[in-house]
């Protein structure tokens with residue numbers, strides 16, 4: 001496993017397993033003398049933590065973290081910053097049924113095939129538990145970008161199954177958090193919640209989409225030709241568990257002609273377009289306009305409803321999973337999306353200063 005780090009100028013190294021003593025991250029390259037916004041880190045950790053509502057797994061982790069290096073008197077020193085997040089509510093015995101079974105749709109078989117060795121407790125390293133460390137480091141980056149450059153990153157649940165909310169251009173984090181499902185459109189949020197709860201009651205789960213809107217990114221971020229903003233965004237986002245697709249603003253334009261896609265200039269005197277049809281990115285470099293994208297998440301595969309699985313000899317067996325699982329990952333994935341975006345943007349911002 002030699003790819004547990006991401007980023008060049010600002011990098012995050014992830015470590016830990018779902019039922020080991022802890023998960024965490026080491027963030028390297030964070031600018032020195034910056035105040036560490038512990039409240040914002042705590043806020044994003046709380047939005048990600050399990051056990052936060054009837055729509056998330058019942059595993060009850062407080063996700064208290066310790067910051068054990070790289071900070072002196074509340075400010076970054078320029079040294080690597082390490083976050084430790086203990087696992088306090090792992091119930092490993094719930095997973096003993098999975099010791100010799102490969103869950104359909106989970107990473108059990110591929111980890112076994114690759115490493116010939118598998119921590120089956122809570123999915124081990126393949127669990128989204130490890131994203132707690134990414135969120136801690138990324139939330140620190142998010143505060144820095146907001147303070148230094150005014151960058152705003154807002155994600156929200158756009159659809160659950162076939163239920164989707166009307167297009168929104170400027171929801172606030174408060175509006176997003178007003179409902180457990182994290183859809184800022186109240187009526188749709190209610191419908192989504194009922195649908196998830198109905199499926200959960202039947203031992204089932206569901207996926208959907210998250211929209212993310214990034215404002216005030218300065219022009220010039222992104223490194224052609226293999227470090228394009230959109231290429232790296234896809235890497236950061238597709239590293240998040242259960243993400244199966246990314247649309248960086250163009251799917252709706254695929255049937256349009258060149259003239260229909262012509263991006264007419266807006267106000268004179270600086271670069272801006274009337275409709276931002278290229279979604280704030282040209283040639284893999286930010287234009288200074290808003291960047292928006294949509295991620296597709298699959299339904300979690302660990303469900304109580306009976307499924308047919310392979311055992312370790314590849315014989316089919318009936319499986320009803322009895323651990324604690326999320327019926328829909330979207331509400332908890334929102335802070336992961338936002339903070340991973342922040343980590344990428346900080347990396348590209350610091351890199352742009354070296355050009």
Ligand SMILES: Cc1cc2nc3c(=O)[nH]c(=O)nc-3n(C[C@H](O)[C@H](O)[C@H](O)COP(=O)(O)O)c2cc1C
Nearest residue numbers: 106107126128241242300301302325326329332333
């Ligand atoms: C926040 C979050 C929570 C998740 N919770 C669960 C869960 O409770 N049960 C489950 O089977 N998968 C869950 N997943 C998805 C699995 O981690 C993921 O499907 C698995 O690692 C296989 O990887 P893949 O779907 O990316 O191929 C979750 C994902 C996220 C982002």
